[in-house]
Amino acid sequence: MQFQLTTDFLNTIERLIDNKDGKALHELLQDYHFADIAEIIEELNSDEATFLIQSLESDLTGEALMELDDDVREKILSRLSPKEIAEELEELDTDDAADIIAELDDHIQKEVIDEIKDEEHAADIQELLAYDEDTAGALMAKELVQVKETWTVAGCVREMRRQAENVTRVHSIYVTDKEGKLTGRLSLKDLLTAGEKTKISDVFIPKVDYVTVHTDNDEVARIMQKYDLDAIPVVDETGVLVGRITIDDIVDYIKEEADKDYQMAAGISQDVEADDSIWQLTRARLPWLVLGLFGGLGSVYIMQGFEDALSTFPILFFFTPLIAAMAGNVGVQSSAIIVQGLANDNVKGSLFNRLLKEVGLALINGTALGLLVILFGFLVGQDQLVSITIAVSMLSVIIVAALVGTFVPIILDKRGIDPAIATGPFITTSNDIFGIFLFFYIAKLILGF
Structure with missing residues (x-):
């Protein structure tokens, strides 16, 4: 059944917040989808929303933060400590985490990154922040599944299991050479039907669409739309696989651009919301x-x-x-x-x-x-x-x-x-x-x- 935020339910949440009953809040909301949590947060004031986020698990509230309006998220983040923000970001994919950190002041960014316990995750976020805003490098996520063309099918499956633990959704399996350069993609059907000792180089598909880290986001959207792609790999200047862009990322980008164009066509020169000052x-x-x-x-x-x-x-x-x-x-x-x-x-x-x-x-x-x-x-x-x-x-x-x-x-x-x-x-x-x-x-x- 689809979630519907009723007045009674919202009053119950507000009452628990007023009583500082974080445990009861956790028990009440832990099984809800992060989009539903975001809808609830939108109806609370900043202090109430902050307490709710502090009371729930970061794997739920981190995703909910991404669903919020930019202004609402900014107010909440200003009330969280760098350590608390870092805990939220550790549960997000690198692209989402980088988007949130980019909204913070420079000195707060450094403090938050220093608080992230996973050093590799922190390094990946810093890498994404270095790219120009409207390029594939800034839009991509570092989480993906890649295998070497020299591996056997059996070794490939073992490695895929390990990598998939850090990937929310596996859209594609990318094949690279020993230097990490993208050489193709792997069909799950071919992987399942091949013998365990078969080399990946014998079964992978060498033709694969890709973009570079400097490709303009509009061009990324055009390519994904033209070839009906759920995800597209991103390579650096030397052809090394460095990330992927998924359909949900590009849809969010298209929506943002459409909103800007609509406002511009109506004679509004900045990105504003109805409840702005x-x-x-x-x-x-x-x-x-x-x-x-x-x-x-x-x-x-x-x-x-x-x-x-x-x-x-x-x-x-x-x-x-x-x-x-x-x-x-x-x-x-x-x-x-x-x-x-x-x-x-x-x-x-x-x-x-x-x-x-x-x-x-x-x-x-x-x-x-x-x-x-x-x-x-x-x-x-x-x-x-x-x-x-x-x-x-x-x-x-x-x-x-x-x-x-x-x-x-x-x-x-x-x-x-x-x-x-x-x-x-x-x-x-x-x-x-x-x-x-x-x-x-x-x-x-x-x-x-």
């Missing part, structure tokens, strides 16, 4: 609101330049929001498709061919919408020339907005800037300005004011 939320939102303000002022300035046109043809004023909205909508649609394609590595071919495609698409959409505007003008008895002016302006605006929405993300991507920035207020504001200018300029050419 007013100051943090203001810093994240205000820059794009300022951009929108200046964009709006720019539109006002453009309209002032065509004041005579508005006096002669006041009806144009009422169609200004329509033109601006169409420009913004088309730009966002085009940029969203391109950004998605860039993320999935699907944007291929020459820019000229993409130019022709976008112009063709914009012509079809613009013509269809322009005809609807002309039909609307006919039904309401609007001047035919005004309707044509609006239709032609809309067609032109749609073409320009589609091109801007297509090429701005591509240019940003080529310059190493996250193209998701182009799906939000940036593209909307710029297309609003272009759209209003084109509207009145074309109206001036057709209506002759």
